[in-house]
Amino acid sequence: MMERPLLISSIIDYAALVHTDRQIVSRDAAGRIHSYGYGDAAKRIARLAHGLVALGVRPGDRIATVAWNDYRHFELYYAISGIGAVCHTVNPRLFRDQLIHIFNHAEDRFIFVDPTLLPLVEGLAPDLKTIEGVVALADTSEMPDSAMGSLQCYEALLEGQPETIDWPELDERTAAALCYTSGTTGNPKGALYSHRSTVLHALASITGHDGWLTPHHVFMPVVPMFHVCAWGYPYACPITGAGMVMPGPKLDGASLYDLMESEQVTLAAGVPTLWNGLMEHVRKNGAGFSSLKGIVCGGAAASLQLVKDIESHGVEFIHGWGLTETSPIGAAGPPGAIPAGLEGEERQRYKLKQGRPMFGVGIKLVDDDGHAAPHDGTSPGQVLLRGNTVISGYFDNPEASKDAFDADGWFRTGDIGVMDADGRLQLTDRAKDLIKSGGEWISSIDLENAALGHPAVAVAAAIAIPHPKWDERPLLVVVPTEGQDADKDSILDYLRGAVAKLWVPDDIVFIDEMPLTATGKVSKRQLRQRFDGYKLPTV
Template identity: 40%
Template sequence: MRGLMQQSPLDVAGLMRRVERLFGHKRVITATATGEVVATWAEVAARARRLAAVLDTLGVPDQGRVGTFGWNSQRHVELYLAVPASGRVLHTLNHRLFAEEITHIIRDAADDVLFVDRSLLPRVWPIVERLATVRRIVVMDDGGRADLPDDPRIADYEDLLSRVREPARPAVVDENDAASLCYTSGTTGRPKGVLYSHRSIVLHALMLLGADTFAISERDVVMPIVPMFHVNAWGLPYAAMLAGSDLVLPGPATAPAELIDQLERHRVTFSGAVATVWRGLQPLLGAADLSSLRMVVSGGGAVPGALSKAWQDGAGLPLTNAWGMTETSPVVTCARLATVHDGLDADARREVLRRPGPPLPLTEIRIAGDEGELQAYGPTVAAAYYGAEGSPASFTADGWLRTGDVGAIDRYGYLEILDRTKDLVKSGGEWISSVQLENEIMAHPAVYEAAVIAVADERWGERPLACVVPVPGAEIDERDLRAHLAGRVASWWIPGRIVVLDEIPKTATGKFSKVSLRGMVGL
């Protein structure tokens, strides 16, 4: 016997109807090169409906891929709505990747039309120019000064929108149809496509509203600093639509001083970014009034204890860690303080929040194998990869995603990420966690950043090598740093070799690039 409930699909069009009807008066604020642009959600939704008609006039087929090279902006939000709601697939592209990676991704996705912010043209056009399979390139004028190439494929976003008088007819979309496509950063092998469904996007947005997750509500002012080209900006724009939050978008204004100004001036209550961003803002905390913030989420890697304390001291609240991957929509776990933590002091409570925390409702995690690999399962987790670079080995026989992370789960379900399987250091037959070692190194007051990599050792097989960046004006004393580590980690974890660098290379999404780092130190 089946239940007798209405078969209302979970789709992006439903998110658009909700924000338009209930929260049309709330605002979307975008920073541009020439000042801020403010629109209501009702105006954004109306433009998105006309944009869907533009896709019709451009001849984009049903389920056709629409690529975007864009900053966090109102126009990008309009694409977030119009493309999936019209039955096409939104494909957000990372302009920071290498040219050959971008070329591979566009070809693998078979992008039909590309939307590009004008300020990104100097970076993108030399790549796109050679791709004859891309039929049209729509330029979004964000105040950038780049000259428009003389190419018949190029059109202007606002010009196309102005020619459309009526919105597109509603598309018939199944909730399991593809809605958006995002490629992994390619840290191991070539980037792989992750194809999200309408259902997974809506469920993920709903999960972010949970009281024990991000608790995003109508009263919030949400500012996603995480790029909209990366995993749908962690789903934050969709969560803001569902809740009716104001949305603040930094556009190309991503320098620390510009971000701090936006957080303060717009009385932002919730923001999310990788630890690299929060570290860049740290020196400016004392000069800004950030009292409106209720939650600052750090993802993409471990939260160093010293950085979280600096935020608590300077902004009045510690960083909250969340864990996920492109393959998981991305949020799977989020740190929170439960009743079992009520007796902890401030330092211990901060320690709880800087770790990934328990899984969100509807998701499951487990630890498997000799290395303790973390695996994930749920309706917002990929079941396979899209395109030529699919990897069946990334999934278990019973359908769980093999994340490549090494972790541990305590009795209350709280996750701790110990390392990536490829970044573990196996010394004398025992594992050393590069993540834990990095965190202890960064607790030293003279250290700004630290990354640990394995180097071959004739006696022990592998030994850890520490690459450190000093705090501006400070010097690294190797003996003092090793003394600092004594008692914090096992004696055999302490690196025998320490390399001082001006900067640790980052991936296109702001994480430490250990592949590049090995090249820098000659490994």
């Protein structure tokens, strides 16, 4: 058999040839729409690649992007990796110290930045040790004012460059992309993806979506392109010919809804907090969806109420799960994976499972002693992974790498879950978020999902509070639903009929807004800090 390297550049070449006119639509911060086909995108990517070489970018260089989901960011994905450099997508929502650590640890040479995020980069610049230049993602006529003498224009970089390129034939194990974890424990850690792992992830993702990524679909990646390569969709969609709609920085419910309707989006992917916002907008305005057929949800556990809200509009809820360290999708549960015969709420509850492993990903569950947990749907264990799209170690971080794998090379995810006899995974919690009370484990995720069934609960988070008798007891932190009277006793009475007696929280606290991590998940670390020393009424 012939053997050809699996390279990211081959994806855009294929899309340009086979899906030439399938559209990539972008909306910028001002609400302006830009659209072009994969064929024209490939021409601009070639021009950008030549421009990068002229700029002095060399194979192996880390090139940072600080940008939203739009066509220029898409071009950077392919041009940087295509010439053998590493596309380092940086999350602008991280804390200042984390960002400084990330840029310096990666030793980025150049930063490509959206004009709306330029003030952030300017504020960091004095502490960045290796940056040689900054490029604004703008036209020459719209260059932002800046005190940075090294600021260059993206479109000027492309000016006069050829629209074709002979991509270098790289080793498929060459590093292609770099993403850092959100740093929930210590400094963020880097996950380095190769061309091979990226292409294999895209192909596995396509099969895992069970026919939901085709030339007949228009896909909106609401998950940011700075977060784990937008879950790999900018690579999977060009292979299948699915159109793409890039929402830019405006991710509120109204903005997402309007763009979905105007561009006739059929499938979208993002975290639960974004979908809660979208469904709240739909509910308030008595709206519906004219084209949307499915929503992919990942990044955090979804509630049964969210599944019900989405599916009440005839839209399929599709669960997925993964980590930065897994490229990221590790398991998925498309509608075709749901057993026949399930109807109504029983079917919707089944969708709370994260799904079956992606092709090429091995999953096993182990107990506290490292022994394999049975696949009976009830015995919990820590979730371990291995596969072609799972990192073999953190970038330039041997200490963190040493602790991340077991003796057989399986990656420790830190998630706790159960698996049924058919290989379907359901997460019950993060190991650090479990609540141990009286020798029994309480799943914060299941308790939160139960609470969300009460109409006065918009967002819920359960955290452990020390207790002299029970070791730990749950405190439920709630953001009330707008327009509803949030009553502690009413919610507690509801939970007494929904969960085991041991699980009923010892107290409920109402807050106006839930703290979020840089990737849109509820930050339990901040909640634990906020309620450190909190005295439960049962003490």
